[in-house]
Amino acid sequence: MKDNQDILLTIAATLRSFLDPLLGQPDAVDVAMYGVGLAVILGIIFGNAVILVWAERKVAGYMQSRPGPNRVGPIGLLQTVADTIKLITKEDIRPKGVDRWVWFLAPVVLFVPTLAAYAVFPFSDGLIAVDLNIGLFYFLAIASTVTIPFLMAGWASNNKYSLLGGMRSVAQMVSYEIPLVFSLVGVVMLVGSLKMSSIVEAQSGIWFVFLQPVAFLIYVIAATAETNRTPFDLVEGESEIVAGPMTEYSGMKWSLFFLAEYANLFAVSAIATTVFLGGWQPLPMPGALGEMLAAIPGWIWFAAKTYFMIFLFMWFRWTFPRFRVDQLMAFGWKVLLPLALANILVTGVGIYAYRMAIGG
Amino acid sequence: MLGKGLLTGMAVTLREMFRKNVTEEYPEVQPDLGERFRGGRLELNVSKCIACGLCMTNCPNGSIKLTTVKDENNKRQLNTYVHNTGLCLFCNLCIEACPPKCIEWSKEFAYSGYSRDALIFDCMALDKQQSAEDKSQTTEEKG
Ligand code: SF4
Ligand code: SF4
Numbered sequence: 001m002k003d004n005q006d007i008l009l010t011i012a013a014t015l016r017s018f019l020d021p022l023l024g025q026p027d028a029v030d031v032a033m034y035g036v037g038l039a040v041i042l043g044i045i046f047g048n049a050v051i052l053v054w055a056e057r058k059v060a061g062y063m064q065s066r067p068g069p070n071r072v073g074p075i076g077l078l079q080t081v082a083d084t085i086k087l088i089t090k091e092d093i094r095p096k097g098v099d100r101w102v103w104f105l106a107p108v109v110l111f112v113p114t115l116a117a118y119a120v121f122p123f124s125d126g127l128i129a130v131d132l133n134i135g136l137f138y139f140l141a142i143a144s145t146v147t148i149p150f151l152m153a154g155w156a157s158n159n160k161y162s163l164l165g166g167m168r169s170v171a172q173m174v175s176y177e178i179p180l181v182f183s184l185v186g187v188v189m190l191v192g193s194l195k196m197s198s199i200v201e202a203q204s205g206i207w208f209v210f211l212q213p214v215a216f217l218i219y220v221i222a223a224t225a226e227t228n229r230t231p232f233d234l235v236e237g238e239s240e241i242v243a244g245p246m247t248e249y250s251g252m253k254w255s256l257f258f259l260a261e262y263a264n265l266f267a268v269s270a271i272a273t274t275v276f277l278g279g280w281q282p283l284p285m286p287g288a289l290g291e292m293l294a295a296i297p298g299w300i301w302f303a304a305k306t307y308f309m310i311f312l313f314m315w316f317r318w319t320f321p322r323f324r325v326d327q328l329m330a331f332g333w334k335v336l337l338p339l340a341l342a343n344i345l346v347t348g349v350g351i352y353a354y355r356m357a358i359g360g
Numbered sequence: 361m362l363g364k365g366l367l368t369g370m371a372v373t374l375r376e377m378f379r380k381n382v383t384e385e386y387p388e389v390q391p392d393l394g395e396r397f398r399g400g401r402l403e404l405n406v407s408k409c410i411a412c413g414l415c416m417t418n419c420p421n422g423s424i425k426l427t428t429v430k431d432e433n434n435k436r437q438l439n440t441y442v443h444n445t446g447l448c449l450f451c452n453l454c455i456e457a458c459p460p461k462c463i464e465w466s467k468e469f470a471y472s473g474y475s476r477d478a479l480i481f482d483c484m485a486l487d488k489q490q491s492a493e494d495k496s497q498t499t500e501e502k503g
Pocket of ligand 2: 410411413460
């Protein structure tokens with residue numbers, strides 16, 4: 001651990017030392033600390049969703065030469081709060097003939113893995129809920145389950161258009177999951193570990209975005225598709241399939257879909273930061289400037305990079321028109337996947353050549 | 361180059377982001393209506409009107425209804441003058457037809473109502489009100 005301890009770590013340590021005499025047993029303290037961690041992660045997810053919904057509208061507005069939300073609160077800051085209140089107080093409609101349990105569980109099942117994925121994000125040096133040895137693998141495994149609730153929602157709605165929408169979104173997510181995973185393999189080969197903290201530490205010299213530019217590009221494209229954002233927002237496709245699998249949802253259930261969407265956006269951006277942009281590491285600069293940048297706490301670096309990635313995704317959304325479904329499939333399977341595989345091959349050969357060169 | 365179009369598009373949206381917004385924030389900032397704006401109410405100058413009824417006969421939609429009376433000099437005088445903006449096409453034919461040019465468009469466009477009756481305006485009453493307001497204003501200015 002670093003000498004200049006993070007303020008957040010200090011807070012955690014203080015909390016622990018406060019709980020220690022209170023609870024007595026170390027196990028109980030651990031459980032309590034996990035509870036606190038869960039609360040913090042929930043706070044991050046909800047807080048982020050509120051900020052991101054506002055930010056997205058602002059970005060959309062400015063990109064279209066209009067001010068965006070500006071009525072509720074200063075510069076529209078309370079707009080999302082107002083929207084949330086509206087959503088909570090809205091009637092929760094359950095159409096006739098839905099498959100009750102599947103229908104009810106779909107938004108919940110969608111939200112839970114998203115929440116679970118946050119456990120392995122290295123927000124800063126040592127600031128990670130659980131630093132698993134297989135952190136990246138865990139994230140990918142968890143993240144890939146989000147296809148199931150979409151199918152559940154589409155199927156349980158008892159509406160053929162929702163069902164088609166659900167199938168479509170599953171087809172899209174499965175197709176883009178593969179290049180997404182393969183784009184990360186190159187980095188894992190370089191690091192030789194799936195542990196999040198090791199991946200970040202390996203980038204203290206040079207960020208992997210420079211060593212693996214193709215992988216980064218593939219990741220960004222596949223992540224856009226995974227989060228169902230334009231130009232791959234066929235899941236929503238307002239004009240074509242209304243709202244795909246979530247057509248029949250309203251009120252709080254619908255907002256869970258929405259919340260998961262923004263939580264996912266943050267998640268893929270956080271992974272991009274961790275894997276390609278050096279995570280909590282400061283911008284590598286020589287001399288005094290480098291020292292100054294290094295003094296900024298890691299979680300600020302992490303947040304800044306993650307928000308930069310989120311901005312990138314928003315920028316895509318308000319620039320590119322939507323894909324057609326056959327183009328989407330063809331692009332995923334015929335372009336991204338071979339490219340990702342080629343990247344793995346080149347990385348492998350590169351590593352081998354490098355070893356030969358230094359090994360003599 | 362592959363993907364050049366995408367980058368160009370992104371450059372355009374980024375540039376827009378830092379440009380000035382073109383939105384008019386309506387209730388606070390009133391729009392600058394052009395010279396030839398049509399769409400308000402008809403503003404009638406009762407004292408200039410010769411009660412010829414040309415505006416009514418020219419209206420293709422029958423949205424102007426006026427009645428006249430003869431005064432002691434056997435001269436026609438306006439009795440009632442009603443403009444139904446709910447029927448109006450805003451074609452401007454009434455204004456063009458008026459010989460003494462005593463009707464014109466008001467710049468007031470936000471007069472929606474909850475019933476159709478709210479769209480029917482008694483122009484004579486409005487003119488009276490208007491001139492009364494004008495008078496009080498001028499006296500205020502004088503005083
Ligand atoms: S603008 Fe046309 S429709 Fe309206 S009152 Fe005049 S003549 Fe009639
Ligand atoms: S055309 Fe003009 S002068 Fe004639 S009745 Fe109409 S408003 Fe009066």
